[in-house]
Amino acid sequence: MYEGFESQNFDFWDTQFQTNGTLAISNVNPAAGAYHMRATVNAVAAQKRVCLLKSFPSAQLKHVQAIIEYANGDGASTNRLTLLALYPSTASDPYLAIITMQGGKLYVQYRHSGGYPRLDTGAIMPPKTKARLELSVKIGAGTGEVHAWLNGQEIANITGVDNSVDGQISTMRTGAVFADVDYPAEIVDVDEVRIEDAYIGIPPLDPTMRTLVPLVIICTFVVIGALSLRGKKT
């Protein structure tokens, strides 16, 4: 499944969370095409959830990716901003895996054996910079896996995961999936969302544009050809 927001609506998505913030279609600096999603997070002392949720048929293995940019960050670095997440079918809030930015660094937190261990990936995702984030979860009772990538580089490779207690993978979320109580005002831009059954690496940008452009070129030549034929007859 692919979503590039070129339809200028949220029809692709199942749920919009706008707790202490707003979601909008924006044409300011998209990653590809002309439009993207902009989550604006308000500077209030409360938890924030300003994100989109997509459901899909439950699966043992799922891979999601998006091109994401955040504007400000949190200088104090004590507050977390979750940008990409996969959830199970039997519980709506406890996640299977999330990619979280804190103080410009990326962390992966995941369901494992009744808890939620947190991995410091050591990877840096600076503000005002587009980053392709990818997250992959495989369900298993001790054979599960969690992987994450930043701009094509694998930053988390976690195996031996016990994450089967909550059921299969059935939804994903992106945007400001979660921001802590004291997280400051923020803007999160999301484009080029892909939900796949396996790792696909870095695909070309905006497949809708790639089919449109050759079509426009072909049509232009047909029209020019028709006009020149008409010109010869007279």
Ligand SMILES: [Ca+2]
């Ligand atoms: Ca787009």
